[in-house]
Amino acid sequence: xxxxxxxxxxxxxxxxxxxxxxxxxxxxxxxxxxxxxxxxxxxxxxxxxxxxxxxxxxxxxxxxxxxxxxxxxxxxxxxxxxxxxxxxxxxxxxxxxxxxxxxxxxxxxxxxxxxxxxxxxxxxxxxxxxxxxxxxxxxxxxxxxxxxxxxxxxxxxxxxxxxxxxxxxxxxxxxxxxxxxxxxxxxxxxxxxxxxxxxxxxxxxxxxxxxxxxxxxxxxxxxxxxxxxxxxxxxxxxxxxxxxxxxxxxxxxxxxxxxxxxxxxxxxxxxxxxxxxxxxxxxxxxxxxxxxxxxxxxxxxxxxxxxxxxxxxxxxxxxxxxxxxxxxxxxxxxxxxxxxxxxxxxxxxxxxxxxxxxxxxxxxxxxxxxxxxxxxxxxxxxxxxxxxxxxxxxxxxxxxxxxxxxxxxxxxxxxxxxxxxxxxxxxxxxxxxxxxxxxxxxxxxxxxxxxxxxxxxxxxxxxxxxxxxxxxxxxxxxxxxxxxxxxxxxxxxxxxxxxxxxxxxxxxxxxxxxxxxxxxxxxxxxxxxxxxxxxxxxxxxxxxxxxxxxxxxxxxxxxxxxxxxxxxxxxxxxxxxxxxxxxxxxxxxxxxxxxxxxxxxxxxxxxxxxxxxxxxxxxxxxxxxxxxxxxxxxxxxxxxxxxxxxxxxxxxxxxxxxxxxxxxxxxxxxxxxxxxxxxxxxxxxxxxxxxxxxxxxxxxxxxxxxxxxxxxxxxxxx
Amino acid sequence: xxxxxxxxxxxxxxxxxxxxxxxxxxxxxxxxxxxxxxxxxxxxxxxxxxxxxxxxxxxxxxxxxxxxxxxxxxxxxxxxxxxxxxxxxxxxx
Numbered sequence: 021x022x023x024x025x026x027x028x029x030x031x032x033x034x035x036x037x038x039x040x041x042x043x044x045x046x047x048x049x050x051x052x053x054x055x056x057x058x059x060x061x062x063x064x065x066x067x068x069x070x071x072x073x074x075x076x077x078x079x080x081x082x083x084x085x086x087x088x089x090x091x092x093x094x095x096x097x098x099x100x101x102x103x104x105x106x107x108x109x110x111x112x113x114x115x116x117x118x119x120x121x122x123x124x125x126x127x128x129x130x131x132x133x134x135x136x137x138x139x140x141x142x143x144x145x146x147x148x149x150x151x152x153x154x155x156x157x158x159x160x161x162x163x164x165x166x167x168x169x170x171x172x173x174x175x176x177x178x179x180x181x182x183x184x185x186x187x188x189x190x191x192x193x194x195x196x197x198x199x200x201x202x203x204x205x206x207x208x209x210x211x212x213x214x215x216x217x218x219x220x221x222x223x224x225x226x227x228x229x230x231x232x233x234x235x236x237x238x239x240x241x242x243x244x245x246x247x248x249x250x251x252x253x254x255x256x257x258x259x260x261x262x263x264x265x266x267x268x269x270x271x272x273x274x275x276x277x278x279x280x281x282x283x284x285x286x287x288x289x290x291x292x293x294x295x296x297x298x299x300x301x302x303x304x305x306x307x308x309x310x311x312x313x314x315x316x317x318x319x320x321x322x323x324x325x326x327x328x329x330x331x332x333x334x335x336x337x338x339x340x341x342x343x344x345x346x347x348x349x350x351x352x353x354x355x356x357x358x359x360x361x362x363x364x365x366x367x368x369x370x371x372x373x374x375x376x377x378x379x380x381x382x383x384x385x386x387x388x389x390x391x392x393x394x395x396x397x398x399x400x401x402x403x404x405x406x407x408x409x410x411x412x413x414x415x416x417x418x419x420x421x422x423x424x425x426x427x428x429x430x431x432x433x434x435x436x437x438x439x440x441x442x443x444x445x446x447x448x449x450x451x452x453x454x455x456x457x458x459x460x461x462x463x464x465x466x467x468x469x470x471x472x473x474x475x476x477x478x479x480x481x482x483x484x485x486x487x488x489x490x491x492x493x494x495x496x497x498x499x500x501x502x503x504x505x506x507x508x509x510x511x512x513x514x515x516x517x518x519x520x521x522x523x524x525x526x527x528x529x530x531x532x533x534x535x536x537x538x539x540x541x542x543x544x545x546x547x548x549x550x551x552x553x554x555x556x557x558x559x560x561x562x563x564x565x566x567x568x569x570x571x572x573x574x575x576x577x578x579x580x581x582x583x584x585x586x587x588x589x590x591x592x593x594x595x596x597x598x599x600x601x602x603x604x605x606x607x608x609x610x611x612x613x614x615x616x617x618x619x620x621x622x623x624x625x626x627x628x629x630x631x632x633x634x635x636x637x638x639x640x641x642x643x644x645x646x647x648x649x650x651x652x653x654x655x656x657x658x659x660x661x662x663x664x665x666x667x668x669x670x671x672x673x674x675x676x677x678x679x680x681x682x683x684x685x686x687x688x689x690x691x692x693x694x695x696x697x698x699x700x701x702x703x704x705x706x707x708x709x710x711x712x713x714x715x716x717x718x719x720x721x722x723x724x725x726x727x728x729x730x731x732x733x734x735x736x737x738x
Numbered sequence: 739x740x741x742x743x744x745x746x747x748x749x750x751x752x753x754x755x756x757x758x759x760x761x762x763x764x765x766x767x768x769x770x771x772x773x774x775x776x777x778x779x780x781x782x783x784x785x786x787x788x789x790x791x792x793x794x795x796x797x798x799x800x801x802x803x804x805x806x807x808x809x810x811x812x813x814x815x816x817x818x819x820x821x822x823x824x825x826x827x828x829x830x831x
């Protein structure tokens with residue numbers, strides 16, 4: 021590999037979870053610099069997602085697009101990432117301006133990259149500019165160098181992908197040997213040809229003795245990476261991982277970690293059992309409660325769903341009894357894996373591969389295409405990872421086009437071949453075309469929001485009807501908000517989750533608010549006020565996890581038995597108290613939970629301001645598709661008519677219209693009315709106007725009223 | 739256990755227990771039937787299951803119990819033909 025630029029540096033030490041330095045690389049100029057952060061930066065912006073939000077706010081502009089040279093690709097762990105003494109500390113955030121939403125996206129990902137980047141001296145890495153050729157960045161904390169080289173060329177079969185390519189890159193970076201002192205991020209050709217490219221986070225798993233991968237899946241982070249002609253980043257540090265954060269109070273962090281590990285050890289196997297089958301176990305529960313997305317979210321339950329339940333993957337595919345944590349010390353160990361799977365489709369048919377996953381979201385993406393073949397789930401998982409495509413956006417986009425065909429908006433002539441729900445060959449063909457940027461894949465690779473416009477224009481010309489009329493129809497079942505495709509939950513019967521998806525700042529991804537069970541199943545949020553409060557509290561605490569460098573699952577998916585005796589068991593406050601102790605022990609702060617929430621509110625508010633600047637911050641951008649609220653068509657109403665009639669009777673009492681069409685219309689109207697009422701309450705509680713614009717005093721209260729903010733708010737009369 | 743042969747009011751009175759997740763794997767079935775009396779509660783169902791399937795361990799503090807798809811407490815009395823579901827808290831990823 022040819023060295024393009026190299027600098028030497030002295031890796032800053034970690035004290036209390038921070039190095040207080042960020043690494044900056046400009047790929048247009050090949051400038052590499054190490055920046056010391058001002059003392060109050062960490063106090064105000066915490067780390068991880070907070071750092072990414074602040075850097076994007078300061079250094080991008082309204083006209084910045086995903087492929088603009090001034091767009092930043094930020095990768096950052098957080099003060100609490102990188103401690104095997106506490107579960108779930110391998111997370112880091114990738115933040116950037118998204119090719120799907122044109123505003124800020126953050127995607128969290130596990131593995132060793134975040135911890136090793138911090139051990140190599142950096143709380144965050146920012147990449148700006150666009151290289152003239154494909155390059156690789158190497159951050160070598162041991163050799164005390166940071167280097168830009170041209171990207172290696174290994175041959176066509178390896179060069180199009182991410183997994184094989186990254187594996188070879190890591191091997192060559194360490195004299196032909198794998199080591200857990202190295203990790204990499206890498207993106208394949210799917211990220212080059214679609215707007216929903218992912219970044220693979222590769223690390224060496226000593227137990228499985230192979231390179232494994234996790235994914236920053238949402239919003240096109242890999243697309244940004246490839247738009248910068250950045251092929252990969254390698255990081256190395258052999259500093260000890262234990263006590264890697266150099267905590268201020270080691271005993272406090274040790275005790276906090278021991279308490280959380282004890283809860284996981286005692287409870288996970290009695291609850292979701294993530295340690296046995298990862299998140300695939302969820303599909304069974306989702307199907308039970310009509311939440312499992314099938315045929316582009318048309319229905320939520322099917323007799324065929326059982327073919328995709330967790331027990332199928334456990335019985336037939338997962339390697340059992342191997343603790344599969346994505347970072348050291350996590351005894352939840354949910355990163356399951358399938359070894360020695362022989363591919364049967366695509367260009368690699370016949371090849372034996374190892375598959376990291378599947379996770380529930382990938383299973384749901386396949387059922388969303390009307391496919392119930394667990395073998396195809398695995399192939400889809402592997403190809404999406406290798407090509408670097410988001411399994412969620414890919415499945416939702418293909419499902420959308422399948423439904424366009426179902427309703428006659430598209431024909432086989434438009435696509436080039438027949439594509440319909442349940443058609444594995446067609447789904448696989450379109451996946452391959454998206455990755456290669458060929459055929460109809462060039463259209464599908466743009467995602468649902470842009471796909472709707474393409475379909476509308478084509479259909480309107482054929483039928484000689486106004487494009488706007490077609491868009492209205494497509495908006496009913498095109499499952500995106502702000503340009504991001506929905507993750508894999510049906511929200512129709514949970515008003516709180518409708519809000520969770522609509523108000524999520526990045527778009528409809530469940531990691532900001534997942535309220536379906538406590539709302540729809542447990543019925544713990546009976547009033548609009550209850551739902552609004554949950555829509556404020558959960559995004560705040562979940563945002564904090566993304567800022568701190570932590571995985572949320574040990575908190576939210578393992579219920580501490582002590583929670584049962586609290587006023588709001590669903591918040592799992594006893595486990596959260598361990599996190600606050602871990603924070604204080606690591607950083608030396610003396611915070612209580614409310615301080616954590618206030619810190620998070622500041623980050624959410626600044627992200628909201630970015631949305632506002634980028635044209636995605638007002639009420640209009642919080643609208644969700646009709647299908648997320650109610651059955652779109654009468655036949656969908658009829659699939660659960662008894663349930664929907666009962667729902668209307670509870671609301672209206674007495675007589676309902678005789679005609680099914682009138683009852684369907686009434687249901688849609690009532691659901692939409694409730695959704696808007698919920699938005700009104702949340703906006704008011706958050707200190708926003710009724711148009712969802714933060715009020716001037718709200719922004720000022722959190723110390724964010726800089727010149728840019730003042731100018732922006734003034735445009736909205738604030 | 740209250741459901742001994744002597745206090746079954748009517749041998750035709752049964753409820754259905756739905757298994758989810760690892761419970762279904764251990765029991766190797768999706769559902770079983772259980773005889774009930776006039777005093778059988780959800781708590782009794784848990785004892786019945788753990789006795790019938792020793793591999794199943796249930797923490798009453800953390801299990802979610804539903805009867806006919808409605809969440810209920812462990813003290814809920816059962817009636818013939820009820821469907822009892824047991825599942826964990828799910829908080830979302």
